[in-house]
Amino acid sequence: MASPPSFLSLLLLLNFVITAATISTTNSSTAMLRTYPGKHIVRAKSNPRCESWKFAVEVNAAGSWKSVPGTCIAFVRDYFNSDRYLSDSRTVVNYSLSFANSVKFNRKDKGRNAWVFDVDETLLSNLPYYRVNGYGSEAYNNTAFNEWVNKGLAPPLPMSLRLYKKLKHLGFKIFLLTGRGESQRNVTQRNLLEAGYFGWDKLIFRGAADEGKKAAVYKSEKRGELVKEGYIIQGSLGDQWSDLIGFALPNQSFKLPNPMYYIP
Amino acid sequence: MASPPSFLSLLLLLNFVITAATISTTNSSTAMLRTYPGKHIVRAKSNPRCESWKFAVEVNAAGSWKSVPGTCIAFVRDYFNSDRYLSDSRTVVNYSLSFANSVKFNRKDKGRNAWVFDVDETLLSNLPYYRVNGYGSEAYNNTAFNEWVNKGLAPPLPMSLRLYKKLKHLGFKIFLLTGRGESQRNVTQRNLLEAGYFGWDKLIFRGAADEGKKAAVYKSEKRGELVKEGYIIQGSLGDQWSDLIGFALPNQSFKLPNPMYYIP
Numbered sequence: 001m002a003s004p005p006s007f008l009s010l011l012l013l014l015n016f017v018i019t020a021a022t023i024s025t026t027n028s029s030t031a032m033l034r035t036y037p038g039k040h041i042v043r044a045k046s047n048p049r050c051e052s053w054k055f056a057v058e059v060n061a062a063g064s065w066k067s068v069p070g071t072c073i074a075f076v077r078d079y080f081n082s083d084r085y086l087s088d089s090r091t092v093v094n095y096s097l098s099f100a101n102s103v104k105f106n107r108k109d110k111g112r113n114a115w116v117f118d119v120d121e122t123l124l125s126n127l128p129y130y131r132v133n134g135y136g137s138e139a140y141n142n143t144a145f146n147e148w149v150n151k152g153l154a155p156p157l158p159m160s161l162r163l164y165k166k167l168k169h170l171g172f173k174i175f176l177l178t179g180r181g182e183s184q185r186n187v188t189q190r191n192l193l194e195a196g197y198f199g200w201d202k203l204i205f206r207g208a209a210d211e212g213k214k215a216a217v218y219k220s221e222k223r224g225e226l227v228k229e230g231y232i233i234q235g236s237l238g239d240q241w242s243d244l245i246g247f248a249l250p251n252q253s254f255k256l257p258n259p260m261y262y263i264p
Numbered sequence: 265m266a267s268p269p270s271f272l273s274l275l276l277l278l279n280f281v282i283t284a285a286t287i288s289t290t291n292s293s294t295a296m297l298r299t300y301p302g303k304h305i306v307r308a309k310s311n312p313r314c315e316s317w318k319f320a321v322e323v324n325a326a327g328s329w330k331s332v333p334g335t336c337i338a339f340v341r342d343y344f345n346s347d348r349y350l351s352d353s354r355t356v357v358n359y360s361l362s363f364a365n366s367v368k369f370n371r372k373d374k375g376r377n378a379w380v381f382d383v384d385e386t387l388l389s390n391l392p393y394y395r396v397n398g399y400g401s402e403a404y405n406n407t408a409f410n411e412w413v414n415k416g417l418a419p420p421l422p423m424s425l426r427l428y429k430k431l432k433h434l435g436f437k438i439f440l441l442t443g444r445g446e447s448q449r450n451v452t453q454r455n456l457l458e459a460g461y462f463g464w465d466k467l468i469f470r471g472a473a474d475e476g477k478k479a480a481v482y483k484s485e486k487r488g489e490l491v492k493e494g495y496i497i498q499g500s501l502g503d504q505w506s507d508l509i510g511f512a513l514p515n516q517s518f519k520l521p522n523p524m525y526y527i528p
Contacts, residue, residue, distance in 0.1 A: 046310040048347050048348055048351045049351060049355075051348065051351070051352070052348075052351040052352045052354065052355035052356075053355060055322065055352045055355065055356075055521060056352075056355045056356055056359055058319065058322060058323055059322055059323065059356070059519040060517075060519070061355070061356045061359045061360070061518045061519060062359055063359065063363065063516060083312050084312055084315065084316075087312045087313060087315070087316040088315070088316045088319045088320075090316065091313075091316035091317060091319065091320045091325070092316075092319075092320055092323070092325045095320055095325045095326055095327065096325070099327065252327060253324075254325045255323040255324070255325060257319060
């Protein structure tokens with residue numbers, strides 16, 4: 001005979017009903033978004049030329065680049081579908097965490113220690129889009145990309161989610177600073193929540209006044225506002241060089257890999 | 265019966281004799297230094313964990329690190345003794361060159377366009393030293409390293425030498441900005457000349473007033489002086505993050521790889 005439903009199982013059922021209700025209104029997904037990569041990953045093949053192209057891109061020697069070179073499309077595809085991408089991200093997140101653990105939470109600083117996260121290719125992965133759009137080898141298509149964004153189906157990057165939760169636990173104020181526009185606020189918020197990100201302090205979008213600004217300028221200005229409000233930006237995580245340069249910089253910035261696209 | 269010595273083996277013998285002769289005179293340094301790497305290079309083996317460690321180091325996520333992790337010594341050795349190091353350097357130099365070619369030499373700016381080079385692991389390679397000292401896995405030994413520097417036998421990095429010559433040809437003013445101390449001026453000058461570098465505009469060393477300064481601060485201050493003197497620092501080439509950050513930054517900085525040591 002089945003045991004009578006416990007309070008816990010009722011709670012779980014209630015949670016399921018609420019989740020299902022939430023999801024039925026998001027017009028698409030049926031459960032929490034599955035974490036990247038979702039399927040079995042393969043061992044990456046090394047290709048010295050493309051390894052060097054990736055190196056140049058990651059240290060910003062390539063400057064403002066438009067698309068993945070034709071000879072490196074397979075390399076980039078293998079990189080993202082192998083243990084390489086996860087391994088690089090894991091290593092960067094481990095360093096981020098050991099830095100975060102070293103940050104002192106004095107009484108005076110309480111509630112002022114902050115961390116800034118980028119969104120695309122940092123908290124959320126657009127790989128499902130890029131998989132069917134040439135892995136960055138095709139010119140950026142604003143219409144097609146926004147259609148994808150508006151679906152709100154980008155999965156979380158597992159290492160970033162882990163860092164996010166630990167930072168919350170440590171007591172950091174969490175600021176999400178994205179290059180996405182205000183018009184994408186609702187879908188982005190919903191996507192983040194479904195991906196497992198909860199309880200951020202502010203989610204900052206490009207407003208009308210930020211249009212046409214270079215990403216590094218827009219992000220510096222927004223960080224500057226946080227500093228003016230009294231926050232101490234201890235760390236940041238982002239995949240672009242525009243997350244690393246400019247002013248009002250964090251005490252330490254951490255760069256995730258992205259050999260797929262460059263944001264000027 | 266052994267076959268008679270072929271023309272090839274005679275050639276090899278001749279090469280050996282010349283090499284031996286060269287080496288016997290390099291103490292007094294009469295011959296041009298041989299370009300890195302000097303011998304046949306092998307294909308690097310990929311190791312996802314160490315690849316990720318290298319990635320983290322190159323994007324400065326690892327912060328101030330002390331030595332190559334024990335599990336990555338073989339990886340670093342293979343990296344430097346394979347086509348990987350040369351390939352990474354070549355790619356960065358190619359990007360540097362295409363940027364340099366885009367710099368306009370107006371009549372007004374004539375003689376003001378400048379390029380800053382770091383020295384160690386940028387113009388000169390200390391690999392002969394690190395080869396017999398654990399490839400960065402051992403703690404930095406100031407005495408032993410200075411003994412090596414004072415020999416003045418560091419070979420040029422071939423890609424950097426190529427860039428140096430092209431920049432001179434394009435009309436850039438060339439400034440060499442090194443973390444070495446004034447006491448090493450003579451030996452460094454001689455080493456650079458023997459390595460094939462000629463006609464720089466200024467070779468800047470750490471003076472007494474710079475002692476104890478972080479590399480990024482010292483280098484920023486020295487670049488600041490160049491800017492005050494009227495130079496437009498268009499580009500720079502260096503292997504350390506302290507060449508990339510701070511103030512009086514070049515319009516574009518180019519980072520060479522160095523998964524062997526970090527200068528704070």
